[in-house]
Amino acid sequence: MDLLWQTAVNAMYAASYMSLIAVGLVMIFGVMGVINFAHGELYMLGAYCVVFLYAQENFPFLLAAAAGLVFVGLVGLFMERAMFRPLRDNPLSGLIASIGFLLILQTLVVLGFGRRMGHVPPPTQEKLEVFGAVLTHQRLLVIVAAILLLAALWAFLKRTRFGWALRACAQDAEAAALQGISMTQTARIAMFIGAGLAGIAGALTAPLVSPTPYIGHSVIVTAFIIIIVGGIGSLEGAVIAAVLYAFVHTFVTTFFDGVIANIVGLALMLAVLVVRPTGLFGAKERA
Amino acid sequence: MWRIATRLRLLILFAALAVLPYLLSYSQQEIAVLLVINVLLVCSYRLLTLTGEWSLGHVVMMGVGAYASALLTKRLGVPVPVSMLAGGLAAAAVAAILSVPLFRMKGFYFLIGSFAAGEIIRLIWKRFTDPFGGPKGLKRIDAFPNIDFGFLEIDFYEPVNYYFLALIVVSASLYVLHRIERSRIGLTFHAIHWQDRLAESVGVDNFRYRTLAFVIASFFAGIAGGLYGHYVGAVNPTRFGVDQMVYVLVWAIVGGTATLHGPILGVVVLTVINEIVLRGLGLDTVRPLIYGAILILSVLYLPDGLESLGPRLRARLRRRGRDPAAAGGRAA
Numbered sequence: 001m002d003l004l005w006q007t008a009v010n011a012m013y014a015a016s017y018m019s020l021i022a023v024g025l026v027m028i029f030g031v032m033g034v035i036n037f038a039h040g041e042l043y044m045l046g047a048y049c050v051v052f053l054y055a056q057e058n059f060p061f062l063l064a065a066a067a068g069l070v071f072v073g074l075v076g077l078f079m080e081r082a083m084f085r086p087l088r089d090n091p092l093s094g095l096i097a098s099i100g101f102l103l104i105l106q107t108l109v110v111l112g113f114g115r116r117m118g119h120v121p122p123p124t125q126e127k128l129e130v131f132g133a134v135l136t137h138q139r140l141l142v143i144v145a146a147i148l149l150l151a152a153l154w155a156f157l158k159r160t161r162f163g164w165a166l167r168a169c170a171q172d173a174e175a176a177a178l179q180g181i182s183m184t185q186t187a188r189i190a191m192f193i194g195a196g197l198a199g200i201a202g203a204l205t206a207p208l209v210s211p212t213p214y215i216g217h218s219v220i221v222t223a224f225i226i227i228i229v230g231g232i233g234s235l236e237g238a239v240i241a242a243v244l245y246a247f248v249h250t251f252v253t254t255f256f257d258g259v260i261a262n263i264v265g266l267a268l269m270l271a272v273l274v275v276r277p278t279g280l281f282g283a284k285e286r287a
Numbered sequence: 288m289w290r291i292a293t294r295l296r297l298l299i300l301f302a303a304l305a306v307l308p309y310l311l312s313y314s315q316q317e318i319a320v321l322l323v324i325n326v327l328l329v330c331s332y333r334l335l336t337l338t339g340e341w342s343l344g345h346v347v348m349m350g351v352g353a354y355a356s357a358l359l360t361k362r363l364g365v366p367v368p369v370s371m372l373a374g375g376l377a378a379a380a381v382a383a384i385l386s387v388p389l390f391r392m393k394g395f396y397f398l399i400g401s402f403a404a405g406e407i408i409r410l411i412w413k414r415f416t417d418p419f420g421g422p423k424g425l426k427r428i429d430a431f432p433n434i435d436f437g438f439l440e441i442d443f444y445e446p447v448n449y450y451f452l453a454l455i456v457v458s459a460s461l462y463v464l465h466r467i468e469r470s471r472i473g474l475t476f477h478a479i480h481w482q483d484r485l486a487e488s489v490g491v492d493n494f495r496y497r498t499l500a501f502v503i504a505s506f507f508a509g510i511a512g513g514l515y516g517h518y519v520g521a522v523n524p525t526r527f528g529v530d531q532m533v534y535v536l537v538w539a540i541v542g543g544t545a546t547l548h549g550p551i552l553g554v555v556v557l558t559v560i561n562e563i564v565l566r567g568l569g570l571d572t573v574r575p576l577i578y579g580a581i582l583i584l585s586v587l588y589l590p591d592g593l594e595s596l597g598p599r600l601r602a603r604l605r606r607r608g609r610d611p612a613a614a615g616g617r618a619a
Contacts, residue, residue: 035395086587091395092341096540097586099533103579110572217529221406224399232395259414266403266410273400274388 006133007254008247013139015246016146020201021219022226022238023150024194028076030170030233031190032084034094038102039223040216042195046072046202047211048109051118054206061123065203072199073192075105080191085184102216109213122207142204149197150239157235162189170233221262222249225269231279241280304454308447315562316446322558323453324514327460329538329550331507334464336544337473338500339480340397343532344385344405345508350527351378351408352509353516357428358418360517367431371513378509379502381408386498402529412524424523431517453514460507465547467503476500537578541585543592552593557581 025039036042049068053059059067083097127136157163168176169186177183202211209215226245230237245265252261272280308316332345356374359365365373389400412419419425431443431452443449467473475496478486487493516522542553557578565574585592 035399083583083587090590093586093590095395095398096536097583099536100579100582100586103533103575103582107573107576107579221402224402228396228399228403259410263407263410263414266407269403270388270400270407273392273396277391277396 002132003254005131007251009130009133009135010254011247011250013135013143014250015243016143017201017205018222018226018246019239019242020146020149020197021223022230022242023153023235024197024201025223026194026227026230026233026235026238027166027190027197028194029227030235031166031173032080032088032094032187033091033173034084034087034098035091035232036079036194037095037098037220038079038105038216039194039198040218040220041102041105042072042075042198042216043202043219044109044211044213044216045075045105046199047120047206047209047215048113048118048202049199050203050206051113051120051211054123055118055120061207065200068203069196069200072202073196075199076191076195077188079195080187084191085187088183106213106216113213115213117210117212118206119210120207138207142208145200145204149200153193153197156193162186166190222265225265228269228279229272231281234279234281237279237281301458305451308450313446316450318558318562320446320450320453320518321515322555323450323457324511324518325535325538325554325558326551327457327511327514328508329535329542329554330461330464330547331504331511332535332539333544333547333550334467334476334507335500335504336539337468337476337480338497339483340393340497340501341536342501343398343402343529343536344408345504346527346532346535347405347408348378348382348505348508349512349515350412350522350524351381351505352512353522353527354412354419354425354512355509356513357425357516357522360429361425362418367429367517371510371517374513374516375506375509378512379506382502382505383498386501390494390497390501405532409524409527420523422524424521424526425516426521428516428520428522430520449518453518456510456514460510461547464503464507468547472496472499534578537582541581541589541592543594545591546594549592549594556593 021039021043024042025036028034028036028039046068049071050061050064053064053067054061079098079101083101084094087094087097122136122138124137127134128140129135155163157167165176165181165186166189168179168181169183169190173183176186222245226241227238229245230239230241245268248268249261249265252264308319311319328345328349332342335342335345352371352374354374355377356367356370359370359373360367385401385404389397389404392400412424413422415421431449433443434441441448443452468476475486475491478491479493479496483493512522538553538557539550540553541557542551543549561574561578565571565577570577589595
């Protein structure tokens with residue numbers, strides 16, 4: 001029983017940072033129609049912001065994490081300007097360009113920090129007990145930050161004019177443009193938020209995962225599974241799928257092993273695709 | 288029937304290819320072998336893209352061929368040429384099974400679905416040490432047997448000899464791919480790509496033709512895998528990972544996929560740049576960066592690939608030379 005509860009707590013932690021990554025990916029897809037293959041590398045970049053600012057230059061952890069959000073958000077703006085805007089009418093080209101960008105980011109980090117794991121000492125060693133399960137403060141921080149950020153995002157999307165514009169673009173770009181909504185402006189906002197969320201997810205989890213320049217690969221695989229299961233383009237679907245996936249993956253990892261868990265995760269995704277080719281919460285037709 | 292000019296051009300090409308290995312150093316000969324194998328890999332990939340679907344699992348199909356062929360020789364003692372063919376068939380069979388879930392999807396969903404399917408296969412290789420050898424893969428795979436004509440013995444440990452073997456297999460495969468594309472089946476692939484609803488309304492079963500393209504493409508990828516496995520002598524799951532798939536994608540995109548020579552152009556030009564320029568300059572670490580930059584730049588500025596350069600240049604020259612009317616269609 002204890003092990004079950006502990007595993008559930010671990011799954012909650014996994015679900016929280018995975019949702020941040022998946023929601024960012026979905027936002028970028030929703031507004032620009034591009035699957036950003038470099039999203040895992042944006043996560044990696046966020047982690048390396050903490051490696052650099054916190055572990056090497058001794059800035060406070062939270063400041064380094066915030067810097068990760070802003071910096072990776074700016075990288076996102078650069079991607080929008082350099083690749084996704086010129087390739088707006090051609091989603092496949094956008095995806096392929098993002099694969100190219102992924103290789104560039106990886107190499108730059110290898111050149112700057114080397115191939116080996118960056119070690120990040122955890123800012124706190126403290127932990128608390130939740131009904132018998134151990135939860136380190138670092139993990140708790142990730143969970144709380146994810147909930148706050150997702151709530152803020154939700155408020156932004158539903159309550160502000162920018163948020164309305166963004167949702168309008170995601171639903172029907174042409175109609176939104178006819179209402180005087182600037183496609184470019186909206187794409188910028190979506191890209192900054194989407195990339196920034198991946199960045200802060202990487203920054204906050206950096207002390208827990210020992211980042212390498214190649215960590216983005218497993219992240220993007222996971223994120224793909226989540227957005228497919230949730231239905232590409234659905235933010236709520238992404239969060240629900242992240243929770244679902246995190247629980248399945250964490251439990252299978254605990255009771256079998258990590259590789260089996262990955263196989264189960266991928267099989268889960270294929271199964272969802274067979275039953276509902278547009279995901280659990282996806283729109284009827286968008287391909 | 289091919290025109291005389293085309294035949295002449297092919298003749299010259301093959302003459303050049305026959306002389307080529309003797310002009311290269313030993314290590315360059317080894318690269319040339321891999322290059323020939325990669326030509327088959329990327330050309331078989333192109334057949335699938337004819338239907339408009341882009342897979343991210345093609346290199347894994349190559350791996351299926353390599354693993355199957357290696358296991359057949361190691362475990363069952365099947366002779367290597369037979370096992371290579373069986374490797375291709377194994378890849379085709381896996382593709383046929385995978386197409387049931389995968390071709391319920393289109394576009395992005397197919398792309399990511401094929402990626403997931405490939406990852407599952409790779410993870411199975413990694414997880415199940417018996418018979419796949421786990422993360423370390425299979426080693427000491429039997430080499431292609433020597434051929435003894437009495438007066439002449441051909442040893443396929445020699446890269447030159449393996450180069451010619453690969454060249455023959457790949458040329459024959461490319462010929463088959465070419466014929467398939469020109470047949471009714473190939474035309475149907477094009478129809479599905481550009482007008483899938485219309486094709487369906489005149490009675491084309493899109494699902495079956497997509498599956499067919501996937502199966503044929505995987506068969507030839509499997510053959511390429513067999514050629515690779517028995518040449519290098521070792522296969523492992525990492526060798527058939529996403530990174531390798533990215534390279535195939537880059538070759539196809541940079542070369543262009545409208546013609547059969549497009550992807551060949553892509554793989555040859557990039558391999559030459561890679562091996563001669565980058566490795567020569569000792570820029571191994573930044574190689575992915577340069578590949579990435581090439582990929583982005585070609586998507587942005589050369590969306591139709593290297594293959595479009597020739598016709599474009601010719602059209603411009605013609606326009607400048609004589610009258611502006613001559614920019615007609617050209618049979619590839």
